[in-house]
Amino acid sequence: MKRYVIIFFLYVFSVAYSQNKKPNIVIIISDDHAYQAISAYNKNHRYIDTPNIDRLAEGGMIFHKSYVNNSICGPSRASLLTGKMSHKNGYKDNENSSYNSNQQQFVNLLQENGYQTAWIGKYHLGYDPKGFDFYKILIGQGYYYNPDFIEKGKGKIREEGYVANLVEDAAEKWLDERDAEKPFCLVIGHKNTHRTWMPDLQDIGAFDKAKFSIPETFYDDYRSRKAAALQEMSIAKDMRMGYDLKMLGDDFRVDNNFKRMNEEQLKAFENYYKPIQKKLEKSKLKGEKLAEWKYKRYMNDYLSTAVSLDRNIGRTLDYLEKNGLAENTIVIYTSDQGFYLGEHGWFDKRWMYEESYRTPLLIKYPKIVPAKSSSNSFVMNIDIAPTLLELADVKIPRDIQGVSMLPILKNPNAETQNELYYHYYENGEHAVSPHFGVNNKRYKLIRYYKRVENWELFDLEKDPQEMDNIFDAPKYQEVKKEMMKLLKKEIQEYEDFDALNVLFEDQEFKKYSK
Structure with a gap:
């Protein structure tokens, strides 16, 4: 009898432990992967089949209104790690900024609460990552073939093979060797689908x-x-x-x-x-x-690199399933920004226009997120950090600017924000003028400065492709006024004083803000 009582209490304890066990976290972040190049986003007109990314949509939630605060690779990663806008985390562009890895990041906070952490693959924020028990990062942009890595404790090493396969190999090796008694947070940074689009x-x-x-x-x-x-x-x-x-x-x-x-x-x-x-x-x-x-x-090569990206994401998901980790692991797939696949005649990113500004985001976590769910609620890359902290039962610092997506993960129709703010700083490559702006569900207002000094306003309902700048159209003058007020409010809330200075010197703004 005593033996059965002991077994019963052990069973109750194990159930309670599994229910309260902190979730594992896997973030897969690709480079320049357009939502247009994911079949889960394009069921009626597909460029490509991405069956493994689609597995995340089948088992979790796909976000159709996910955006970045600064559409360029290094700054986007900095915002993901810190939950803060570029002017707050200090990494505004790839040309003049350097990332302070000693600052508060969500991975450090996870570490303090018992998590093992690792970043493997493209990091692009320097060569001294902090907050990670292990790292094996590509040097700079990295190469598609026979790339160089910097590995913690070993320094620079070169490995022969294709970069996406090597990154996945290293991720699985780390998972094999981790302390299985502790929760983990693993960031897998893929080079694919970055220029120069070299297929496996x-x-x-x-x-x-x-x-x-x-x-x-x-x-x-x-x-x-x-x-x-x-x-x-x-x-x-x-x-x-x-x-x-x-x-x-x-x-x-x-x-x-x-x-x-x-x-x-x-x-x-x-x-x-x-x-x-x-x-x-x-x-x-x-x-x-x-x-x-x-x-x-271009499309042939670009999409070919997406094939190997998707295949290796499949390997990650297979690993989690085979090792009994899938049920208690939050899996996030995103890109550092969107990308142009010929829209407006372009390649690359940087703009606050939709194809660059909007990024894929899929989240699978069976304990909370309904399978096959879809959300049109606004979210941003700075929202990932507070979301993960809340899911890990770690207190969210007050200075984090992102908003937890947990209400949306539980109910895809929930809304945590009604407008979005953007600021792109770089004034060099591809001759894209620095700009900042705001959008709500109907309108988008953009202010360019330095290279070009002018405004743009779009009616996203009537002009989803953003072809017609209606800033000077007489019938939109009241909309212009309201959007300028909204822009000022967002700038002040985010404490973006660089943008505020531009705004206060602007004659058009002075006229409409009276």
């Missing part, structure tokens, strides 16, 4: 038979948008034939991406791309035909 050997030419239709806005003339007209991210005029599209002639090793390849890797690329270049040279394409050829080649 098994995926070269994966989309040769695909028929890519030219985006409706491909030949945008930017008539009412001065900053857009001055950019240098056009597929037609700015995408490089050699560097981007691998039209490198007889000697591929003139390019640094190919210098580090072994003979098998190099031969596979030469055998595929050289015949394409010869065919192009014979065709003597010019003008729109050449621009459209470049677009289709």
